[in-house]
Amino acid sequence: MIRTPLRPLARILSARERGENPDAIERENIRLRAERSAERLRRSAERRLYVMAGFFGLGFLAVGVQMGALAASEPVEPRLASSGPAIVAQRADITDRRGRVLATNLLTHSLYAQTRDMVDPARAAQELAKIFPDLDPDRLTRQLTDGRSFMWIKRRISPEQMQAVHDIGEPGLLFGPREMRLYPNGPLAAHVLGGARFGTEGVHSAEVIGVAGVERAFDGWLRDPANGGAPLVLSLDLSVQSAVEDLLDSGMKMMNAKGATAVLMEVRTGEIVAMASLPDFDPNDRPAPLLKGDASDSPLFNRAVQGVYELGSTFKVFAIAQALDLGLVAADTMIPTKGPLVWGRFKINDFHSYGAQNSVTDILVKSSNVGTARIATMIGPERQRDFLTRLGFTEPTQVELTEAPTGRPLLPAKWSDISSLTISYGHGLSASPLHLAAAYATLANGGRRVTPTLVHGAQPKGAGEQVVSPEAAAQTLAMMRAVVTRGTASFGEVRGYRVAGKTGTADKPRPTGGYYDDKVIATFASVFPVDDPQYVLVLTLDEPVETSGPEPRRTAGWTAVPVAAEVIRRTAPLLGLRPEVGVEPEVLDGVTLVRN
Incomplete structure (x- = not known):
C-alpha cells in the first residue's frame, strides 16, 4: 500500500510562495486519511455482518428442517447415549384372563453414598440405623470411612424412608430413581408368578429380571420394548x-x-x-x-x-x-x-x-x-x-x-x-x-x-x-x-x-x-x-x-x-x-x- 505523506514538500513550498499556512495542508491530509481508514473499517464490518447473518440463516434453516422432520415422523422415546450396555428398566405387567393385575411396576428409589461428599459419616451412620433397623451403625461407619468413594446402602426404599433420610441433611447421601416389581395380591398365585430381582444396576436405573415361574419363563418377552407395553395375559382367574x-x-x-x-x-x-x-x-x-x-x-x-x-x-x-x-x-x-x-x-x-x-x-x-x-x-x-x-x-x-x-x-x-x-x-x-x-x-x-x-x-x-x-x-x-x-x-x-x-x-x-x-x-x-x-x-x-x-x-x-x-x-x-x-x-x- 502506498502511503501519502502528510506534508508533501512540493505543496508546502507552493503554499509558502503564496503566503498560505503549510499546517492547513497537514490537517487536510490527516482528515482525508482518517476518512479512508473509517471507510475501510466500515466495509470490513459489513462483510463480517453478512457472514454472521449467513451462518445464522443456515442455523435457523437446519433447525427448521429438523423440526419439520420430527413433526412428520413417529414419536420415539429419547435414549441416553452411553458407552456401556443399556439398562432396560421397563417391564410389562402380568394380568389374569380378565385383565386384573397380578404383577406390575412401582417407581421407587435407591439410597447410596458418595463418601467424599459426606460431612459427618459417623453421625449419618447412626441416623441411618434408626431409619433402617437392619443396618449395623458401627459396621456402616467403617464402610463409609474406609476410603471407598461409592457404596450402596439400600437398593429400594419407601417414600417415608426417603423423607427421613432427607431430614438427616447429609449431602453425601443420594437417591437414584428405579422401578421395582410389585405383586399387589401378595402370596396369591406365587408359584405361578415366581418372582423377580434386580439385574444390571446403575445409579439412576436398574433392570428387573425374572427368577422363577412365568416371570423367568417370559423374561425376554416382558422386557421387550417391541411389545409396546402390552401385558402378559395369563389363563388364571384371580x-x-x-x-x-x-x-x-x-x-x-x-x-x-x-x-x-x-x-x-x-x-x-x-x-x-x-x-x-x-x-x-x-x-x-x-x-x-x-x-x-x-x-x-x-x-x-x-x-x-x-x-x-x-x-x-x-x-x-x-x-x-x-x-x-x-x-x-x-x-x-x-x-x-x-x-x-x-x-x-x-x-x-x-x-x-x-x-x-x-x-x-x-x-x-x-x-x-x-x-x-x-x-x-x-x-x-x-x-x-x-x-x-x-x-x-x-x-x-x-x-x-x-x-x-x-x-x-x-x-x-x-x-x-x-x-x-x-x-x-x-x-x-x-x-x-x-x-x-x-x-x-x-x-x-x-x-x-x-x-x-x-x-x-x-x-x-x-x-x-x-x-x-x-x-x-x-x-x-x-x-x-x-x-x-x-x-x-x-x-x-x-x-x-x-x-x-x-x-x-x-x-x-x-x-x-x-x-x-x-x-x-x-x-x-x-x-x-x-x-x-x-x-x-x-x-x-x-x-x-x-x-x-x-x-x-x-x-x-x-x-x-x-x-x-x-x-x-x-x-x-x-x-x-x-x-x-x-x-x-x-x-x-x-x-x-x-x-x-
Whole structure:
C-alpha cells in the first residue's frame, strides 16, 4: 500500500510562495486519511455482518428442517447415549384372563453414598440405623470411612424412608430413581408368578429380571420394548385362584397334611384357571432356597409341577380306557378279582376282598388292584407304555414355567410285565399332579390330547392328537361318575353339578428306599359337569390324616375328596357354571349327603 505523506514538500513550498499556512495542508491530509481508514473499517464490518447473518440463516434453516422432520415422523422415546450396555428398566405387567393385575411396576428409589461428599459419616451412620433397623451403625461407619468413594446402602426404599433420610441433611447421601416389581395380591398365585430381582444396576436405573415361574419363563418377552407395553395375559382367574387357595389351605389344616396342591384346568383348551401349591410364599419378599434337606420342605417348591408322586388308583382309569379303546373289554365284562394275583415272586392284593369277579365298571368303582392288573395283562407292557407316552406321562409337561423341566416323571428302568401290572393301578411310575390333570382332561375332551398352558388364548380348541376314541372316553367318564355316586369318592358329590372322578391313595416312599407305613399321598382327580365336561380338578394332599373318627383315616376318599368337593362347590359359580335345577341329594348306604 502506498502511503501519502502528510506534508508533501512540493505543496508546502507552493503554499509558502503564496503566503498560505503549510499546517492547513497537514490537517487536510490527516482528515482525508482518517476518512479512508473509517471507510475501510466500515466495509470490513459489513462483510463480517453478512457472514454472521449467513451462518445464522443456515442455523435457523437446519433447525427448521429438523423440526419439520420430527413433526412428520413417529414419536420415539429419547435414549441416553452411553458407552456401556443399556439398562432396560421397563417391564410389562402380568394380568389374569380378565385383565386384573397380578404383577406390575412401582417407581421407587435407591439410597447410596458418595463418601467424599459426606460431612459427618459417623453421625449419618447412626441416623441411618434408626431409619433402617437392619443396618449395623458401627459396621456402616467403617464402610463409609474406609476410603471407598461409592457404596450402596439400600437398593429400594419407601417414600417415608426417603423423607427421613432427607431430614438427616447429609449431602453425601443420594437417591437414584428405579422401578421395582410389585405383586399387589401378595402370596396369591406365587408359584405361578415366581418372582423377580434386580439385574444390571446403575445409579439412576436398574433392570428387573425374572427368577422363577412365568416371570423367568417370559423374561425376554416382558422386557421387550417391541411389545409396546402390552401385558402378559395369563389363563388364571384371580377370583377362582383365591377361592382355591383359601379352601386348599383350610383343607390342608383340617386333614393335618404336610402340603397340598390343586390344579383346575379347562377341558377343551388346557388353560389352567387355578394352580395352587402349599405352603407358599410372598413373591414381594421371596425367601432363599433350601441348600440341604428335602426340596419339598421349601415354600418355593411347586408341588403341582415339580412334585413327582406315585398317584395311586387314579391311574386305573387309563388302563380301563385303553382296554375299552382296544376292544379288549366292555363296561360289563366280568374280570376275576379274587386275590392275591401272583406274578412270579410278586403278589398283588386289594385293600378289601371284592369277591371272585367284578365287572369292569365295578373294578373302577371299588378300586380293585387285582382286577385292574388283570386288565393290564390283556394290554401288555409295550402297548401300555405307548399309550401313557401319548398321554404325556413319560416327559415333563410343556407348561410355561421355568420349573416345568424339573418335573420329569420317574419311569421303571425296564418296563417289564410286573411293571406294567403295578403301573396300571398307580405304583411304579411317578408323575406330577399337572400330568394327571392333562391326562384326565384328554379323556374328558373326547379322547383328544390336551396340553396344559398358562397363557390365555394360547391354543385353539381341539387341536391335539386323538389318543383314545370318543366312545371309549365317554364310557370311561360314565364309570368315573359311578365312582362318585356309589364308590370310593362318594363324598365328592356336589349338589347341582354332576361330578365324575377317581380317588388315589399311594404309600409315600422313603428317601432311603421302601415305603412309610403311615404316610400317604392322597389324590382326587375329577371332571365336572360330567354330562358336558368343562373342567378338570386334581387335588393332592401330602401325608393327610383325618381324625374325626375313632381311628385315623388316610385314604383319599376321606381326605382329598371332601376338600375337592368344597372347591368345586365354591368355584363352579365363579366359573359361570349354572347348577342343574332339581337335583336332590343322593342317599348312599343310608347316609344322606348334605351341603350347607
